[in-house]
Amino acid sequence: MKKNADLILETVLQSSAHMTAEEIHAALRDSGHRMALATVYNNLAQLHSEGRIRKVCVEGHPDRYDKMIRHDHLVCRRCGKLTDICFQDLTKLLQSQTDEELLSYDLQVSYICPACRRTAHPASTTDP
Amino acid sequence: MKKNADLILETVLQSSAHMTAEEIHAALRDSGHRMALATVYNNLAQLHSEGRIRKVCVEGHPDRYDKMIRHDHLVCRRCGKLTDICFQDLTKLLQSQTDEELLSYDLQVSYICPACRRTAHPASTTDP
DNA sequence: TTCACCACTTAGAATTATTCTAATTCTTAT
DNA sequence: ATAAGAATTAGAATAATTCTAAGTGGTGAA
Numbered sequence: 048m049k050k051n052a053d054l055i056l057e058t059v060l061q062s063s064a065h066m067t068a069e070e071i072h073a074a075l076r077d078s079g080h081r082m083a084l085a086t087v088y089n090n091l092a093q094l095h096s097e098g099r100i101r102k103v104c105v106e107g108h109p110d111r112y113d114k115m116i117r118h119d120h121l122v123c124r125r126c127g128k129l130t131d132i133c134f135q136d137l138t139k140l141l142q143s144q145t146d147e148e149l150l151s152y153d154l155q156v157s158y159i160c161p162a163c164r165r166t167a168h169p170a171s172t173t174d175p
Numbered sequence: 176m177k178k179n180a181d182l183i184l185e186t187v188l189q190s191s192a193h194m195t196a197e198e199i200h201a202a203l204r205d206s207g208h209r210m211a212l213a214t215v216y217n218n219l220a221q222l223h224s225e226g227r228i229r230k231v232c233v234e235g236h237p238d239r240y241d242k243m244i245r246h247d248h249l250v251c252r253r254c255g256k257l258t259d260i261c262f263q264d265l266t267k268l269l270q271s272q273t274d275e276e277l278l279s280y281d282l283q284v285s286y287i288c289p290a291c292r293r294t295a296h297p298a299s300t301t302d303p
Numbered sequence: 304t305t306c307a308c309c310a311c312t313t314a315g316a317a318t319t320a321t322t323c324t325a326a327t328t329c330t331t332a333t
Numbered sequence: 334a335t336a337a338g339a340a341t342t343a344g345a346a347t348a349a350t351t352c353t354a355a356g357t358g359g360t361g362a363a
Contacts, residue, residue: 051340068321083342088321090340106232109320124278134272141284144262150252152284158275179311196350211313216350218311237349 051082055090059100065111065129105129105155123160130160182208183218187228193239193257233257233283251288258288 058071066074072087091112094100101113103120108127119137121130134154142149186199194202200215219240222228229241231248236255247265249258262282270277 085322085343086341092322102234104232104234106230106238110234121273121275132273134269136268140264140268141262145249145260147249147286150285150287152282154280154282156269156280157278159278213314213351214312220351 051080051086052090052093054080055087056094056099059091059094059112060114063131065103065113067109067111069109071112101153103129103153103155119154119156121160122155122157123163124157125159125163128160128162132156179208179210179214180218180221183215184222184227187219187222187240188242191259193231193241195237195239197237199240229281231257231281231283247282247284249288250283250285251291252285253287253291256288256290260284 054075055071058074059066062074064070068084068087068091071091072082072084075082075087091100091102095102095112099115101115103111103113105111105122105127111129117138118131118133121132122128123130137152137154138149141152182203183199186202187194190202192198196212196215196219199219200210200212203210203215219228219230223230223240227243229243231239231241233239233250233255239257245266246259246261249260250256251258265280265282266277269280
């Protein structure tokens with residue numbers, strides 16, 4: 048029988064939804080894998096410290112977990128939604144400007160997502 | 176008499192210490208400005224939403240506040256200490272790779288700070 | 304100068320995500 | 334089978350932050 052750690056890892060890797068610990072817990076429960084939320088937290092912490100998953104913290108929201116595959120995030124300033132994007136040549140540019148050994152980086156670019164732009168734009172008709 | 180919001184803003188701007196709400200509260204108290212911690216939180220939120228200060232969240236640590244002046248952060252993976260750094264041409268590179276209107280970004284590069292490298296390096300003599 | 308109005312502040316309770324504790328249940332090798 | 338060790342658990346605890354509802358203070362009109 049599969050270990051919890053593997054189930055949790057799979058859930059994170061298979062999803063592109065940047066899931067929270069709660070969401071992962073719920074998803075596993077829905078597919079018949081009952082375990083304590085603390086177990087999810089424990090294993091996520093373990094997987095993260097082993098460098099097998101990423102932990103993304105967005106202000107005002109619970110932490111989210113993600114694949115390691117090199118990519119960056121657009122964060123909507125209105126609704127907080129994360130979208131993947133991959134900026135090229137970033138590592139090169141960063142490393143070229145310092146003598147420190149850079150281990151990794153986390154880039155969050157904020158913008159207004161298309162949905163928010165459409166629906167939540169106040170006073171759009173009178174804007175210049 | 177100066178308003179609390181101004182005192183709080185000044186404290187953030189004058190310090191290069193990336194202070195937490197608690198630290199700002201303590202600093203103000205030490206200089207004779209007594210106010211509730213909630214007031215500090217309220218005003219920091221206000222200043223942040225007005226785009227007058229930055230809010231930096233480092234995993235496992237309380238949020239820190241910072242000047243707006245364009246710069247990035249090195250975060251020590253061991254001790255969590257923040258160090259300012261300014262990568263050049265970053266805005267240009269990011270904007271050149273997307274059609275979205277990018278509002279701002281937050282880049283945290285992780286490394287091992289010199290202090291940790293010196294003191295907390297395990298088994299350094301046998302490393303390759 | 305009184306009064307009503309408003310913004311700001313406050314103490315303390317509440318909330319929320321996460322971690323801790325201590326007990327229990329699995330694994331696994333012998 | 335069984336002891337040792339690891340993983341899991343329920344529930345308590347923690348910590349940062351926000352909320353609530355009441356209090357304070359200044360301002361300007363009457």
